Amino acid sequence: MTLFERACIAAGLETPSKFIRAFEQAAALLGEPATVTSRHVRRWWRHIPPPTPRARTWRVIHALLGVDPIELGFLNPPPGVTVGGTALLAQEGTSVDRRAFLGDSIGVAVVAGLPAPAAKLPPAGRRGAIGTAHLIELREGLRSLYHLDNAYGGGDVRSLAVRHLRRIRRVINTASYPETIGRQLQLLAGETAEHCGWLFYDADDQAQARSYWGEALTTATMLRDSSLEILVLASLSMQASYEGRPQDGYDLAHAAQQRATRFGSPTLQSLLASREARALSLMREDSDARRRLAESMRLVDQNDRGRPAPEWADFHGAAELDYAQGLLYTESGHHDRAVNFLRAALEHQDRTYGRNRALYRLTLARSLVTVGNVDEGAAHAVESLGHLEEVESGRVMRRLTEVVDLLERRDAVSARDAAQELREYVHERRAS
Structure with a gap:
């Protein structure tokens, strides 16, 4: 043999x-x-x-x-393959070994409530080689973090994501491997840093979010990976609009859109057009905002004609666009028009996105109270507490505080009762 x-x-x-x-x-x-x-x-x-x-x-x-x-047993490598520093063997004395690596991977899977990987990776090389099996384990760990964030928000998940990023960095810096594995590890580190940025953004820690997104953008530039670059630019656009820098938000989304054109993915282009529309609405460029959002809706209806969207854009669809339309009307002061779109967004939102459902319901409650439908708005706000018991998100808590402030300025009994219940909940969360 x-x-x-x-x-x-x-x-x-x-x-x-x-x-x-x-x-x-x-x-x-x-x-x-x-x-x-x-x-x-x-x-x-x-x-x-x-x-x-x-x-x-x-x-x-x-x-x-x-x-x-x-x-x-192969005698000589073909042209284009170097020998020496590219051996796929862990360096002697490092912390990279199969048992520790697999233990880390199983830990992430168990926390995420997902099936743990098999307890045996393909044996190869000395002292624990870093190969495709390990790369798959690390990527599954990141995918598990995506699922956790969708369901529960970024507050509690971010510490797990930071640990996962440290694990990837450890593998990168304490093992040697082929160039192809090395590039994928670096790309995975960039994608994980981007997700850390998103989690800190959702937890409303914007300084840390910027730091991680800066790291991810550096990795994208180093690897010349357009997909990661587009993702980071889209995230930075979202943050800029959230922080009240709509011109930056528009410029960043537009830069991402220019890079995305060649990918030929209508869903991706739709997502970026909606980010442009959000920034334009905050700049009070209402007609341009409506035009870009209409284009975003047209593009998402063509998602079966072009290339599939990247996995990170899976959340973008009817619910997201209804919500974007509702926010557009909110920014222009037309809360009565916003209500119908926010209702539709809540109805269309997949129940696996627990954090988004909580945010959508509270945004709907805010518009209902603003237009004078206090009883229904108060009811939605109180109903959101069921979601909030499962969600840890700074952005959602900020929206809850906005709704409480609105209710406290209303004379209706339902408003006062709801405001008191919600205020007590906010105090309990802060105390814990």
Whole structure:
């Protein structure tokens, strides 16, 4: 049995079909346009030495099995592959090992309420290699954090996200690996830093949010990754509008839109157009804001015609656009028109987005009270407490305080009773 065949069997890839499936997944993960056939696999298993594959195939094999192909019997690397500092073996004396890494990954999965990964990663290399299996575990950890944030808000999740980012940095700085794995680790670090920025933004810690988004933008620039760059610019646009810097918000969204055009994703372009519309409405450019929001709605209706949107834009859809339209009317002082759109936003919002549902309900309550529908507004505000028991979000608590202030200025009994109940809740939350 050849060294290459032994490594494949140790990794659970004992048939050509299993190897090909795993190879294709690894190639997609690494962004390497490489394919193999059963003939290739059988020749690598049976020949001593095995035939040398192309550079991109070599890199995928290296990452997939966690072993430099030189150690598997291949004689010389093809042009474009360097040897030496790129060995996929953890450095002696570092903290990177399979047991610690897997323990970290299982911890994140359990906290997220998701199935834990298998307790055995493909054995390869010495002292715990960093390969595609580990990269997948780290990416699943980030995906778990997305789910937690959607349901419960950024307040409690941010500490987990910061720990996950530290874990990725540790792997980057204490192990050696192929260039393809290294790039994906750096990209994952940038994506995790961006998510940390979002979580601190949602927790209403804007200084920390800016810091993490700055780190993510630096990574995007270093890697020349347009997708990450667009994501960060869109996030910075959102923050600028939130902080009362609408001109910055518009410029950032417009810059992201220019970069997104070549991706051909109507949903992504719709999201960015809605960010532009939000900034324009805050600048009191109402006609331009309505025009951009109408364009955003037109684009989202074409989501089956172009390329799919990136995963981070999954939240964008009918509920988000109804909410954007409601905010546009709110900024222009037309709260009566805003009410219908805010009702629709709450109705259309998926129940997995617990934080958004709480925010939408409180925004609806604010508009209802403003137009004089105090009883219904007070009822929605009190009903939001059921959501708030599960959500930790600084932005949502700020909206709750706005509603309480409005209710306290009304003479209706329902307003006074609701305001008292809500104020007591706010005090309890702050005390805890």
